Amino acid sequence: MHAWWFHESFSIDQDALSLDGVPLRWLAQEHGTPLFVYSRATIQRQLQALQAALATAADDFAIYYAMKANRFSGVLDAVRSVPGVCVDTCSPREIGYALQNGFALSQISFNAGMLSASDLATVAQTGVHCTLDSYSGLRRYGSLVPKGTPVTLRFNPGVRVGYGQGANLRYGNDKFGFEADEIEEALRVAFDAGLSVDGIHMHLGWGLQEDSVELVEDAFARLAYIASCVPDLRVINVGGGLGGRYHVTDHPLALSTWASLIRKHLAPFGATIACEPGTFVVGPAGLLLLEVNTVEKRRGVQWVGVNAGFALNPMPALYGVPVQIVPVHAPLTPPEQTYRVVGHINETTDVWSKECALPALQEMDLLALLPAGAYCTSMSSDHCLRGQAKEIVV
Numbered sequence: 001m002h003a004w005w006f007h008e009s010f011s012i013d014q015d016a017l018s019l020d021g022v023p024l025r026w027l028a029q030e031h032g033t034p035l036f037v038y039s040r041a042t043i044q045r046q047l048q049a050l051q052a053a054l055a056t057a058a059d060d061f062a063i064y065y066a067m068k069a070n071r072f073s074g075v076l077d078a079v080r081s082v083p084g085v086c087v088d089t090c091s092p093r094e095i096g097y098a099l100q101n102g103f104a105l106s107q108i109s110f111n112a113g114m115l116s117a118s119d120l121a122t123v124a125q126t127g128v129h130c131t132l133d134s135y136s137g138l139r140r141y142g143s144l145v146p147k148g149t150p151v152t153l154r155f156n157p158g159v160r161v162g163y164g165q166g167a168n169l170r171y172g173n174d175k176f177g178f179e180a181d182e183i184e185e186a187l188r189v190a191f192d193a194g195l196s197v198d199g200i201h202m203h204l205g206w207g208l209q210e211d212s213v214e215l216v217e218d219a220f221a222r223l224a225y226i227a228s229c230v231p232d233l234r235v236i237n238v239g240g241g242l243g244g245r246y247h248v249t250d251h252p253l254a255l256s257t258w259a260s261l262i263r264k265h266l267a268p269f270g271a272t273i274a275c276e277p278g279t280f281v282v283g284p285a286g287l288l289l290l291e292v293n294t295v296e297k298r299r300g301v302q303w304v305g306v307n308a309g310f311a312l313n314p315m316p317a318l319y320g321v322p323v324q325i326v327p328v329h330a331p332l333t334p335p336e337q338t339y340r341v342v343g344h345i346n347e348t349t350d351v352w353s354k355e356c357a358l359p360a361l362q363e364m365d366l367l368a369l370l371p372a373g374a375y376c377t378s379m380s381s382d383h384c385l386r387g388q389a390k391e392i393v394v
């Protein structure tokens with residue numbers, strides 16, 4: 001019997017945790033900590049699972065890995081190793097980075113809002129396929145590209161769905177996209193700007209859970225209505241949003257449920273079904289290896305200090321997304337004590353876990369924090385000059 005967070009790439013060798021057969025304590029000895037460790041096999045498995053699910057939903061599909069989730073070159077290489085997988089970018093520098101990392105122009109999409117004149121000029125110059133979500137963007141982009149250049153239009157999902165109770169992981173009714181009932185106007189403005197519209201797009205939120213299935217269906221039905229208004233539609237893009245488990249009680253939206261909603265509402269249009277997964281692909285592939293530096297009781301709390309904080313993974317402090325904390329030695333030992341695990345950033349918000357049941361810890365113990373594949377280094381900061389960590393792929 002293994003713990004809920006244990007997946008196919010984990011094993012326990014000589015009573016310590018390994019990833020894809022590589023003992024984490026060796027990696028800590030060789031590279032030091034903090035250290036991000038990513039599993040190439042997990043990235044490949046996740047992409048293959050997605051391909052298999054999409055194959056049940058549509059005759060033609062395309063996966064654009066959202067590189068904003070993790071742009072480490074070893075991760076991009078693992079993504080590129082799965083035939084047919086493309087990459088989605090959201091800034092001119094990401095386009096350059098995708099090219100540098102071996103993706104061809106035809107394998108790169110671009111999707112961002114609030115674009116400056118220089119952003120649009122760079123995107124126009126590269127010629128990548130662009131998703132736009134404002135009248136301003138359509139008018140200005142149209143003036144920069146050859147007549148008839150195809151674009152995708154992004155729409156507001158109209159529902160608020162995403163992980164946990166916080167508002168910030170829900171993209172609906174916020175700054176993104178046209179309203180469904182603006183479709184005719186958006187098509188007209190695109191046409192007047194000299195653009196053609198070959199795709200429609202909707203991104204719902206981060207870490208979709210099973211209990212929001214009805215709202216997800218509502219959004220896909222809205223996307224189907226939009227699709228019915230677009231002549232010569234080639235692509236329907238459902239964005240990202242598929243997640244994993246962050247807590248023992250989580251029930252992420254199942255891949256099969258997501259695929260069946262696509263089959264029901266969107267496949268009948270015969271367009272390519274595209275998606276932009278980030279977290280689903282890399283989230284479970286990564287962990288952050290840390291060292292305990294302080295174990296001490298203070299004001300009735302048993303504190304554990306570690307050698308990294310929110311500068312390396314802002315998800316708990318910024319979005320309230322939990323991380324699982326696992327001792328590298330004897331990872332499946334039953335908990336003995338409740339700790340508050342905190343980082344080394346000089347902020348009270350630098351808390352990995354307020355109440356974490358763990359076996360008894362000692363200074364110098366190694367801990368693995370997981371999942372840590374998505375939105376950690378890509379969103380890291382150098383606050384307190386503490387944002388440095390090595391990344392490796394096993």
Ligand SMILES: Cc1ncc(COP(=O)(O)O)c(C=O)c1O
Pocket residue numbers: 066069111203205206207239240241242276277278279280374
């Ligand atoms: C437009 C768009 N597509 C895709 C993604 C990737 O989402 P996820 O990591 O939830 O799969 C995001 C994330 O913010 C996004 O904004």
